[in-house]
Amino acid sequence: MSASLEKGVRVLKEVIDAPIASYFSSCVHCGLCAEACLFYTETGDPKYTPIHKLEPLRRVYEQEYTLLGRVAKWLHISKPITDAELAEWQELVYNSCTLCGRCSVVCPVGNDIVYMVRKLREGMSASGNAPEGIKGAANRTVTIGSPMGVRLPAVKAQMKHVEEDYGIPIPLDVEGAEYMVMLSSMEIINFPEYLGAIAKIMRQAGKTWTLCSTAFEATNAGMQIGNSDLAKVIVSRIVEGAERLKVKTVISPECGHAYTALRWEGANLVGRPFTFQVKHIIEVLGEFQEQGLLKTEGMETDRLTFHDPCQLARRGGVIQQQRSLMKMIAKDFVEMPDAGFMNWCCGGGGGASAIEEGEELRLEAFKRKKAQLEAVKPDRLVTACANCRIVLEEGLEHYQMDIPVIGLTETIAEHIPEKGA
Amino acid sequence: MNEMQFLTWVRGPGLDIALSLFVLGVLWRLIEIYSLGRKKDLSAPRHKPGASGWHTIARRSVPPEGMFKTSPVSYVGGYVFHIGLAIIIFLFIPHIKLIESLVGVSWPGLPSQVVDLVTVVTLAAMIVLLADRIMKPTKRYLSGFQDWFTWTLTFLPVLTGWLAVQHLLLPYTTMLALHILTAELLLVFIPFTKLFHAFTVFGSRWFNGAVNGHKGVPV
């Protein structure tokens, strides 16, 4: 056994817990989870059945933590995990899984399959079996501070642009602000409108907010690659920043995994409850709307639909807010089939979009989104995750569908009246 | 061994052994599984978690949105076969008598003719599910020895029970003894095969429901 494999198996032994044991003991091989997974439904290849993606984890569980499995291992009648096998499984655990969690909500025996994929990734990454693309992103996040290699000067440059464009100052490192706004590199590089939108919204709501010079990047490639140690390094920067600035709430940007990393995994990664709240920007907007702090004028007249990011809706519990926000600014808001809780993934979540060799499969899986869109034929597609946005744009372009993709926050901000106007 | 000795063995020492192995296995496996424990979730819950785990235990019995259409055979077959089994096991009067003689609790049963009909339907559902397992690529792909084995283990007691009651194929004595024997085999294997889902399904659904309830997602 190579040292890296040994480390991987040891990590798996560490993460296997009662829920995993219960899940593996409950699976009856009914195959229903396959029907919930877009990589299966669009390819028809049974190897993409979610529970099958967990074979190595199941075997480690059985061999290490069941009496019969231990006996079988001792008698050398069970098949040990090999490096080659884990390498083979890379495609199943990363390329063809976006951690969208649809399988977990359809399993009739209640198995939380995505929970197990996340755990299996711990062992995969520790044994060196993570895909190059995500490894690179993790590397950049840890060493440079952002998966796309964005450093503070770049952020500052964008801040300057936005201040000029919108005429609103962008606060940085303001101690005691109510909100600390996080960004994703996508937003810094590709969608700077987001920062302007935040400035407008906060000004209208009359809230104090700030960016943090030591923690502006919210995305967490450590979590995507499935490594808690690296994820902890990344999330700790945010915790330190928020605590240093004594903010009440940290706002996760329009990025699904950033939200999950911070909101649900963060406290567990650092090993203590947060002293601040974590909210997704859509949740904050929803609160503002409810409290009458968000006022818009004018309505979009073209046909709009909303793509629910998995980590926000199904995995995060934010489902209603985006709908009432959409209705606030859109006359013709239509829902795609399966929208909301059961929405289909864009196909690039969970780090999948960073895997170059997975592109073909990703585009194949995108047919599901294509079908959803064809069912409602929107003029534009709104979402609340920068990663979804990029993946959707790529897919739409590939299938030559002329549907622009926009972010919900910016769209809302466009309807906020200029100050004094 | 003649039929009577066979029957006497299966309803005497055989039953004792089978029930003992079953009880032993169930306790051992439940402790083995749930004693692994899990970490406390330190993230702030969206709502007070409440009874979401319990809700999921109930809610997961209903197919989620859109799923019924994708796999009608699995759902209909699954319902018929599980409900059928429950009716046969718990509402057939001789079985109630058996339970009463073991633990002293009893309840009203259904007329034998009704149970007869349910049995035929259950057998049919199991055959359909087997055919589905053979025909459907995902199911066939996932299936290993255990899947075929446990299907047989579950099918045989139902079949032999029905044949015994109907007086078909073999003399009643032999068939009754075979019925009891196959039921005993089923009992023995429950804790050590995927059939253990009969117990862990509640834990699994509860864990899933609790995790999601913490996030405010109703699953």
Place this chain on the structure above:
Amino acid sequence: MTLERIPIRVEADDLPMSGNAPAVLREIGELLHRLAEEGVGGAIDLRSLPFLPGDRVWLEERLGCGEVEISLQAGGLSTFSETRFPGVWWVVHRNPQGAVVSEQVEVTRVPDIIVADPNDVRNGLANLNDLISGLS
């Protein structure tokens, strides 16, 4: 008195039938055909067949009553009732206590046991001659 008069009776509204009675009726037809053609009949033992109460009633109704009714006192009462099909007899043997010990449908011109045996005739003749000689 025979205890058969106080059995626990089956109270079912419809007497259950096994479905064997029609087959027996066909078998009787076969035997009668043979009797007509070859002069050799046969018998069917009703007690060794899986007959339910309804089967017997069904068969009795179909066969009906004929012209001859013979009773025999030999180690208990035996009755030979010709059905409405000449040559088909319903035969019941009882023991000295009156319990039915055998029940058959016999297909023959006259049941064997009715015909006096030549040995018995000879014995009878001897006894009768003794009686006559005693007259003188």
Place this chain on the structure above:
Amino acid sequence: MTMNKNAKLLENLEWQGVSRRTFLKYCATLASLMALPPSAGRAMAEALAQAKRPSVIWLPFQECTGCTESITRSHSPSIEGMIFDMISLDYQETLMAAAGHQAEEALHKAMQDNMGKYVLIIDGSVATGLDGAYSCIAGRTNLEALREAAQGAAAIIALGSCAAYGGIPKAKPNPTGAVAVSDIIKDKPIVNIPGCPPIPVVITGVLAHYLTFGSLPELDKLGRPKAFYGETIHDRCYRRPFYDQGKFAKSFDDEGARKGWCLFELGCKGPVTYNACASVKWNGGASWPVEAGHGCLGCSEPDFWDAGGFYKALSMPADPLKMTAGAALAGAVAGVAITVANRAKKGAAKAAHETTTLADLEK
């Protein structure tokens, strides 16, 4: 009453004033009871009429005399008729006038006179414990007596469940080491006529068959004449329709019991008992246990005494569960043991945790 021991059977009957019709009727009835074709009645009558009476030696071992009681209440034909007309019962302790040395002499004389030709009837099981000392007659163990008597026998009839299977003496814990005749004697044809007691007419039927055809009747796996033990009590039971309808008496004094419903749930062993009670009945054809309102005990089956209680339905567990509590404990112990081992393993994995660095992402 003087009788020619070598006369043909029918001559003796005639001498007693039994008519041919009566004899023919008896044979017809016997044939029908033995499930022989009706025409066999006449063949049997003709064969029996010419048959010489065989010598029969009857030895009682560990028994209660119930079998003898049963046979002496045989109704068709009467015991006197059967014993004196069909067979030459040369030794039967209970019935014979002779006693003591006289009886022993009669036995040995009968054996010598009919060496190789007599039919040996045994009732009672054979004690084998302490070399058979648990049951002795005239200073000899049953075991010795059986071995000796069997040597000269043409055939052996093991009468009653004790002789056939060991019966009640063999019931747990079987203190006398009781066994069946067939466990001791392996080189002679043996007919088992089990029942506690057996149906009297069965022995008549077996003897009649032996006299008519010169052979023993066809036997089942347990050595029982198929003619009488070919079907279960349940198959021939007049209450069977209620079973098929699912109507069961639940206690001996309920509505169902009064209406004569099936006694299955009251422990009737009819479905697993092969015997002819339901068609032959008992006491001159008066009734039989199920007709009297009590389930079949299964007395003609091996080890019926130990088969789980007379009042427990067949679908019920025969024995109280003895091991379950122990098994529960063992299961808990196994569970706790694996828990300890698992915790240790998981703890070790945690203790060995080295923080993953970027370098670790490579193999």
